[in-house]
Amino acid sequence: MILAQAQTIAAPSVDVSILLPMLFMAVGGLLILTMTSIKKDIPAWFITSWAVGSCGGAIISSIVLWNQLGNDGASSTVAGAVGFDGFSVFLTVVIASAVAMASLLAHPYLEREGLEGVELHVLLLLSGTGGIVMAFSNDLIVFFLGLETLSMAVYVLAAMHRRRIQSQEAGMKYFVLGAFSSTFLLYGIALIYGATGSTNLIEIQGFLANNLLVEDGLLLGGIALLIVGLAFKVGAAPFHSWTPDVYDGAPTPVVAYMASGVKAAGFAALLRILSSTFSSVVDDWVPAIEVIAALTLIIGSLSAIVQTNVKRMLAYSSISHAGFIMLGVLAASDRGTSAALFYLFTYAFLVSGTMAALTILGGKGDNDFSFESMQGLGRRKPILAFALMIFLFAQAGIPFTSGFVAKFGVIAAAVDSENYWVAIVAVFAAVVGAFLYLKVLVSMFLQEPQDNARDVEIPGSVGVVLATAVVVTLLFGIFPGLLDGFATDALVELTTGQ
Amino acid sequence: MVDFVYLVPLFPLLGFISLMLVGRRLGEPAAGYLATAACGGAFASTVVTFFGIRGLEEEERQVTKTLFNWVIAGDFGVDVAFLVDPLSVAMMLFVTGIGTLIHLYSVGYMHGDPNFSKFFIYLNMFVFSMLILVLGDNLLLTFLGWEGVGACSYFLVSFWFTEEKNAMAGKKAFVTNRVGDWGFMVATFLAFATIGSIDYLTINGTAAQLSTPVLAALILLLFVGVMGKSAQFPLYLWLPDAMAGPTPVSALIHAATMVTSGVYLLTRVNGLIYEALLHAQWVTNIIAWVGVGTAFFAATIAIAQTDIKKVLAYSTVSQLGYMVLAVGSGVFVAAIFHMITHAFFKALLFLGSGSVIHGMDDDQDMRRYGGLRKLMPITSATFIIGWLAIAGVPPFAGFWSKDEILLSAWDLGGLNGKLLWFFGLITALMTAFYMSRQVFMTFYGDYRFGDPDADEVDEAWAAYLAHAQDAKLEAGTAADDAIEAHTKAVAALETAREAYVDAQIELSQAADEEATVAAQKVVDAKSTAVDKAEAAEEKAQAARDEAGAVAKAASQADADARSEASRRVEPAPGEQLTAGAASEFVPAAVKQRAEHHPHESNWQMTTPLVVLAVLSIFGGLLNLPFTSDLHFLEHWLEPSIVFEHKFAASGLTKWILAIVSIVAGGIGIMGAVMIYLKHNADPKKIEKPILLDAWGYDRAVSAFMGGPGAKMFEGIAWLDANIVDGMVNGTGSFVRGSGSAVRRLQSGLVRSYALGITLGSVALLAWFLVRVAA
């Protein structure tokens, strides 16, 4: 059999157009890296524009691909290793947008912190490439490669601030734990491979659909370990412990990317692998994910309320958001997937917006995130405060912001699949969460400014991010139908053939 | 002509509205006259309506006039509709009639009050509400009027709101009535739930179909309302306090009209009570006994009151008890009869007392009255007529109506009826007594308003003794000082003499001429000094003696004062209270009072008195018992009352009972004559403090409300703030606490995080292995 295959082995056909988004990102990153190594004095604005332009290329090509998808339907390429469906294209847009926004935030940040250089942008682009690969991956090994590409770039990004010991500590912790958890993930892949004889999702799904496993220990063990790895990536409890420390320590623009892009990529894998590929064994993994989701919601919300540092508090709240998105995963249905996608899309923007505000507020040294420093912001910087208020409302799930529709969608999906108790935990976590955001709002609007309150400026590129995020948050909050249609169409389709 | 009934409430309503808009601008007295005219208009319309009804055939004399649908929902529907029938017309006649008189009276009484026009706003509003109460063809509309008069009563009792006492009384009236209103409301619900309608004609018409428990509940719940409004035990509490309002208010609302509306209500639903008399007599017995009990109880209290209006207030409570007794005995005509005559003479008495109070510059304490007969001839003459009427002296109005009630009670038969009659009789005796007491204290005897009362005499004596003692002490001190001064003068004289002797020795030893001359000068000077000292000593001695005498006198005076005080005796009954030796020391207030010039009131006040006095004399003509033809009132009311009551007692019994009650009244009056006119006995033997204190009932209720009642409410508030809200805040603390606990797991150590991941993996693997096994 091996021989037979070896004899007939042929180069798989590659549809380059499908790979365009990831090529834009990867090539864009590598090109600018090369350019700067040749010509030292390339201005920072050019680098940033280049990075954003690469992301723009990815997004535009995704839009083209989306229309193509509408005409031709889903397909796969590179011997079925890369899946081309609405799901992957949709997430590509999310990830590329996250990278673009992080780049824009990084621009004034690097200047302020004296960290000029191309590395951060390049790493963001490469990490984004990894994320897109994950979104497109139809094969566990391809997925693993994408994941590692994404992760390793982020390890370095987290440690990027040379003068902050916290930044390096964050990088170190993230790296150790990330590598540790990757081994679990990989072990899981190996076991699944052992159980099904393939690492290709289409084949695995086909195998599970056509065979009734008498001995499913390998498969289930594999799924368990796979969940460990993925739960770690999205920061779900009890594998969340890196999240607060890393978010706290990492440069704020990087946190924006981690919370939006990395999370999106992680959920892309969860949705594609668990919700779609392993939909035939939902009875086995859904209870586990239920417990994980509930724990994530509870721990995220509870820990957040006792924080005294806004950035760290938002790190915990991002854990709780991961819990919400988990509801979409455990629904294991089209409704769940599209709800999770809706969530990921809107969350990417609002968390980037939030971090944009924090980037400004943190001040030189990226350190000052106490509640006191926010006091009276409503009076000092009404526009910034208003934008931040919108984001916080959205995170709290206040109606007429995208965050509400997103939460509503995932909870609806959970209720639809009759996972009532997790849904109940989720709504109570939402109430506790609301308290968090109220706390920030109280500081901003209801308390007097401190005497030594710093005067802050809104740099242009941050302004762009803020404005985009506000528009997206309100637009899809008030007219969710605009996005909902896309999210409903962006389903995982595991198909062979062109 | 029956349609004129619409005008009856319209007049006071218009008066109310126009006074509200322009009352302040009209000012005094125009606003008062406007209000009087409004009420008079209502009276005139009522008279027209009366003739309208009279013009109808007897069986058609119940006319319902519907204005508009009021509250209609589901099966429930009530209209704003007037039931015009002999009963309501009779009631209206005396409400508007007496109302007009009292409006007129008020123009005089409220003279000079800064809120003159406001008073008439309330008064007109009251008349309007009262007419709605009377005219309502259903329980709900009556309830509207019922509450409306309550609100007006509240406003008027606390009219002089700056006094805490008046405000309190107004509130008490409203709240106590609300307790009764609860019964009224629930009765309304019950009527709807069991009959499907709450209009009187249906209720009375279907009473026979009701089951006994429902019937009893319906009557008793209504009776709870009656207890409030008609001041029956145990809810009578508010009425005596309500006397805090201006006197015309007491006359109109708290004597003649509003307080009788309970009796009116029971008469309106006479169909129900008739059924109860036939099938559940215990229900009517409860009513009768509450009535007679209240009558008796209030009469005992009235005996000891010293406030002229309080006497009348308790008397009103007592008389209302009679009416309720009549209803409980099933003789509605007697109740209405007494209601009307009572309205005449009690309004008269109140207005008379108002006139007295007015003349006495707002002093309401009867002990300070006396002899006013000569100073206020019209007031006293009319008051005396009122007294005779209430005391049951034939042929005055009260005699006839009261007698009929006693007869009805007797007529119930059995021990029950006789006991009811007996208590009624004793009450009549007491009524005669306390009313006579009031008249004698007020109008007879000597003027006492310049005399101190017992407390003031005590005060005077205390001041007198204190003064004497002070004088004694002062004189003693002065004497001591004089003695000391004299001692000093003696010493000075001694010194001067020694100096003189020394100077002479000096002179005798003078060496030369020059020295002799000098010494001689010294001797002369010393001699003069001795002379002076001698004179001073003499003076001091004289002063000493004088002071000694004064001190002795003062001491004597003090001793005298003390012995006088110890020899002070209680004055004989009726004897003028004087402070005797201490008269110089009576409080200034007494002297101020002495300068009162009690005077007859103006014509606005006296005219109503005269009219009412006439009515009190001839009111009995409405329903004389002698022959059936003289039962005018009874015949008039027949269409409104379900059945005709025929006395079972024989003619002879009736005569005997009447004579007995005349005798009882006579005894009461005679007793009062003996004590208060002839002073043959000490009034203190009768005016026990416990009676003055209304048997302590009011105090006990207040103490309960202020004590355990308030504690309970405070307990609930405490519960709310600490337990109920505590649970809410506790939830918050719990969430926060768990947050801190979870936070501690985040140790910052990377290896512990790795451990967490490992444990999580193990748990996940364990779960999936369980699934494998499954």
Next chain:
Amino acid sequence: MLTPTYYLVLSALVFSIGAVGVLVRRNPLVMFMCVELMLNAVNLTFIGLAWGLNDIGGQVSVFFVMVVAAAEVVVGLAIVVAIMRRRDGATADDLSVLRG
């Protein structure tokens, strides 16, 4: 006769040893080595299973994993070096500024 099960058991043991190593050692370098050990345990699993399945895919995967492991070491060492520049002889436990 050797069955894939033996390989699986062996690799599970090696994996566990690696995992315990990460948990108990404080030196970051040793921790990296333990992670490498775990990755290699997985490689062993892949090979064992591929052998059992008679499939080449698993064996190819191993090469990818080895590349990833190499890259991981590079990144890890870079971070360690960056930290060591600022403080000497730091162990994993010294890095606990961020907590709570």
Next chain:
Amino acid sequence: MTNFLVAAESSAELSFPVLTSLIVVPFLGAVLVALVPKARVEAHRLIALMASVITGALSVWVLLTFDRTDGGFQFRSDDPNVWIESLGIRWDLAVDGISLFLVVLTGFLFPLAIIGVKPEHSPKSYFAWIILLEAGVMGVFMSLDLFFFFVFFEVVLVPMYFLIGTWGHGNRIYAATKFFLFTMFGSALMMIGILAIVFFHESATGIVTFDVVALAEGQNWGVDAGRWIFLSFVLAFSVKVPVFPVHTWLPDAHTEAPTAGSVILAGVMLKLGTYGFFRFGLYLFPEAATWFAPVLMILGTVGILYGAAAATVQKDLKRLVAYSSVAHLGFIVLGTFAITTESLTGSVVQMVNHGLSTGALFFLVGWMYERRHTRQIAELGGLQKAAPVFAAMFTLVMLSSIGLPGLNGFVGEFLILLGAFVANPWIASVAATGVIFAAVYLLWAYQRVFHGKAEGDNATMEDLRPNELLVLFPMIVLIIFLGVYPKPMIERIEPSIEVLVAHIDANVDGWTEPTADVLVAEESHDEGEEEEEEGESE
């Protein structure tokens, strides 16, 4: 996939989307206020006033064109705009007799709140929030789509949170946060309940819809599930109403809120809960509602007595009025779950009346605070002397609140108790004692505040100003008019109540509306009487 433009086109087919404009006008007003620069102080107030007056006028127009014979939903678009297609969420507004007057009340109270009180600072955001709140409240009363109902139900918290938190007194942040979290906590489970019935409906019919009419007609959930889900709704509404024992946010919120906030909170926001009981309790879950009715009746009654008892001993006048709301709302809950036509009608009437009289009370208390800077009853006294008009107005409003017949407060209370008596005489009789307590606490407070001798600043308190009289005048007119002639209101409410009762009847086995026995007068008795009369006259 739908989009906004399509939605706009289809709405153009309607003659004039008056209900939508009831939400959009204040919303746009808020946006406009936010856009006007801070420096133009008067402009904010003017814009807010204009927006609220237009909204009020539109609501009156709805009232006037409302067909009073029709108990169904009116002004409803035949083809509502789809909002979120995958969930079948539609922008579906309508009013019936139950919501009509709440909409009008909202349109009526907001302009008054804007005229009546000026904020102490930051007028711009104040007015923006206040009319944004109006848009939200309108949305709750008119949405037939459960999603939008829930959205509006939640979103009103935000403006109110800021109103209390920014312009409140004393402990305002605590009160605002408590209000926000408590209410949100209460409605959290309702969201799951809403979703659950939607998906139950879907699995039975294959249609995902949040349309309350379709859901209520379908009743596609089992008895047990229905009861559980009903409880989740009850919790949400109970907190909002508030029903004992989840009422403790209310005294704090009311006391610390600025005057306009209290007025609106009491006037309309508490009605969100009671309205919810009607539309999303009785209508949606007839079976569960009838099953739980006795418990809720008892809770309502406990609320009446408990609120009254707590009010009696309050030392803060505003807090006292707040507790009186607990008592008054208890009546509404009692009436709602007595489920008779009378009590249900009474409950709707009482919602409006409570809005008027308690709203007016809060105005008066607020103005008193403005003048005297204290709400402590002990520090007030004898105010009637210095401010007789103030006192007169207070008296009238107080009597309405006490439930004096002839004023509006009585009609609702009476119908509620009447209907409740038919359903359960014992509970109703106990609840009726609430009328005693209402008199106790309000009169006592009145006595201590207005009667007696005035000392210090109390002797010189300013009487009502013209703009304040302007605010009170329409309220007073309505208080009297609705008390004397409630028919125009009741006859519009009742058809919808009858539809509701018929709906319950049709959907609950073995349940019929409790009704009164009807007796007819016996002719024989009357004849007997006539004979007697004839005998006499001869």
